[in-house]
Amino acid sequence: MTRIFEPHCHMFSRVTDDYLRMAAAGVKVVLEPAFWLGQPRTHVETFIDYFDTILGWERFRASQFGVHHVCTMALNPREANDDRVNDAVLEVLPRYLEKNSVVGVGEIGLDDMTPTEERCMEAQIQMAIDHGLPILIHTPHRNKRQGFIRCHEIVQASGIEMDRVLLDHGNEETVKITRDTGAVQGFSIYPHTKMSPERMVQIVLEYGVDRMVVNSACDWGVSDPLSVPKTVDLLKAAGVSEDDIDTLVWKNPVAFFGRDGRGSEDEWLTPPDMDRKKLFDGNSVLRGQDPDGDWDREPV
Amino acid sequence: METGIVSLSDPRKVVEDAFISMVDPKYLDRRGEYLDRLDADGLAFLEVHFAGLPRKTARDLIDGGIVPVGDGRVDLGALRVCDLFAADLLLRLPSVDGHLEKLYFQGDAEERRMVLRALPFIESGATVCRLMAEAHRTNDEVIFESGNLDSDLVTRLLDDDAYNRVVLKCAFMAAPKERLLGWETRGNPALSEALFDFMTEREAAGRPIWPDTAAICALETSSLTERLGREADPTLQEALKRLLAEIV
Numbered sequence: 001m002t003r004i005f006e007p008h009c010h011m012f013s014r015v016t017d018d019y020l021r022m023a024a025a026g027v028k029v030v031l032e033p034a035f036w037l038g039q040p041r042t043h044v045e046t047f048i049d050y051f052d053t054i055l056g057w058e059r060f061r062a063s064q065f066g067v068h069h070v071c072t073m074a075l076n077p078r079e080a081n082d083d084r085v086n087d088a089v090l091e092v093l094p095r096y097l098e099k100n101s102v103v104g105v106g107e108i109g110l111d112d113m114t115p116t117e118e119r120c121m122e123a124q125i126q127m128a129i130d131h132g133l134p135i136l137i138h139t140p141h142r143n144k145r146q147g148f149i150r151c152h153e154i155v156q157a158s159g160i161e162m163d164r165v166l167l168d169h170g171n172e173e174t175v176k177i178t179r180d181t182g183a184v185q186g187f188s189i190y191p192h193t194k195m196s197p198e199r200m201v202q203i204v205l206e207y208g209v210d211r212m213v214v215n216s217a218c219d220w221g222v223s224d225p226l227s228v229p230k231t232v233d234l235l236k237a238a239g240v241s242e243d244d245i246d247t248l249v250w251k252n253p254v255a256f257f258g259r260d261g262r263g264s265e266d267e268w269l270t271p272p273d274m275d276r277k278k279l280f281d282g283n284s285v286l287r288g289q290d291p292d293g294d295w296d297r298e299p300v
Numbered sequence: 301m302e303t304g305i306v307s308l309s310d311p312r313k314v315v316e317d318a319f320i321s322m323v324d325p326k327y328l329d330r331r332g333e334y335l336d337r338l339d340a341d342g343l344a345f346l347e348v349h350f351a352g353l354p355r356k357t358a359r360d361l362i363d364g365g366i367v368p369v370g371d372g373r374v375d376l377g378a379l380r381v382c383d384l385f386a387a388d389l390l391l392r393l394p395s396v397d398g399h400l401e402k403l404y405f406q407g408d409a410e411e412r413r414m415v416l417r418a419l420p421f422i423e424s425g426a427t428v429c430r431l432m433a434e435a436h437r438t439n440d441e442v443i444f445e446s447g448n449l450d451s452d453l454v455t456r457l458l459d460d461d462a463y464n465r466v467v468l469k470c471a472f473m474a475a476p477k478e479r480l481l482g483w484e485t486r487g488n489p490a491l492s493e494a495l496f497d498f499m500t501e502r503e504a505a506g507r508p509i510w511p512d513t514a515a516i517c518a519l520e521t522s523s524l525t526e527r528l529g530r531e532a533d534p535t536l537q538e539a540l541k542r543l544l545a546e547i548v
């Protein structure tokens with residue numbers, strides 16, 4: 001089975017069946033970028049609790065299904081515009097960037113392309129440089145091309161090495177820009193949209209797999225945590241080599257995020273401790289199920 | 301009191317000796333870097349960079365044994381290289397009051413483990429007891445062990461009630477009594493009876509009993525002999541006789 005590093009999924013918003021299905025489909029690692037929760041937070045403390053949850057309980061929850069969990073930390077572009085919280089979140093971020101399961105700064109980037117968003121993005125790229133981390137950039141869904149170019153300009157002005165930059169939510173338009181920059185291009189495959197698995201196959205056939213990653217960006221919206229394995233199946237059917245597929249869904253994200261002792265291929269290929277008798281802060285994923293039972297063969 | 305003589309069990313000296321004799325010399329440069337940065341930036345440095353210690357030093361256990369530290373004892377063999385770094389840095393703070401708890405509560409599981417493993421080196425009874433209780437409360441085995449086992453903190457600092465709960469948790473987890481340094485000094489009637497109840501509960505469920513039950517109960521048998529006199533249930537009476545026979 002093709003091994004998969006899923007470099008963008010908000011598992012905080014997903015259910016245990018998603019973990020079961022993803023593990024069964026070859027997903028060994030999920031990367032959870034810190035993001036917004038669908039409505040604004042009004043206190044820095046709720047960010048802190050959320051950050052601690054994706055470092056703690058969510059990581060434990062993933063491990064209980066045999067999946068490694070890592071994350072990127074950031075003030076997301078959407079809430080960067082909110083003066084009730086933005087500066088206070090920037091202030092607590094440095095201590096989160098040293099946590100061992102934090103493998104990058106992200107999602108940062110632009111949403112409405114306001115001056116405040118740009119200021120927060122610049123400050124966080126500097127933090128990434130200071131803490132030796134790569135950056136995961138959310139590019140705007142509206143006005144994609146112009147937003148993409150602006151993100152790229154800010155990145156270049158910052159002086160961060162381009163091989164530490166992942167520009168996410170790309171498409172056929174943006175890939176033309178990214179190819180020349182040295183940055184990694186991410187593609188988020190959503191169901192019932194133009195950025196479908198079929199379209200991703202066409203992009204791979206045209207551009208190859210160098211400096212590319214694919215993800216589901218699954219969250220609380222209409223999204224599919226299996227969109228990477230589904231894309232893998234279509235790539236195989238289209239005759240793309242096993243080697244190229246492995247580069248796209250494993251080697252590229254592993255090399256990009258597994259740096260400086262923050263995770264490595266060896267670590268991520270060794271399954272996490274799945275002992276379901278273990279608790280996290282007294283809490284278990286079980287609801288009366290036998291910790292040693294084989295009830296996990298099939299999703300509910 | 302300043303005597304000019306450094307005691308062999310001075311916590312700083314214990315850590316220093318451990319670095320010299322039990323830790324791979326390749327980590328000594330890194331130690332120098334950390335100490336310099338702590339000198340320059342103090343607590344602000346520690347609050348950000350404490351989390352990175354396991355990654356930037358090592359998670360291997362150090363090659364040590366039980367040594368005196370302060371008024372107590374610690375099993376250095378239970379510490380990882382990063383735990384020793386953490387203890388080293390924390391001992392250099394002018395005072396740990398407040399800071400230790402802040403680092404603990406802001407920390408992820410690995411940071412919490414390092415803070416807890418440093419407790420036997422810290423001479424601040426109230427903070428140490430609060431964090432030991434917190435480690436107990438979590439029901440997370442690694443956290444519980446880090447805060448309560450492999451030193452004599454539990455036998456030295458806890459009252460009977462809190463001590464008994466730790467021993468029962470060891471029985472539940474099947475942790476050997478030897479990991480509670482000084483266990484042989486702390487029997488009490490309530491503990492013996494609680495261990496007896498736990499044993500019979502396990503027997504009824506057909507589950508293994510804690511092998512150290514008899515050894516701990518042997519420290520204080522009055523509650524068991526007294527119970528034998530009034531126990532009406534024949535199965536329990538039988539179990540009491542068996543346990544008392546094992547003790548003698």
Ligand SMILES: [Zn+2]
Nearest residue numbers: 033035107217
């Ligand atoms: Zn996202």
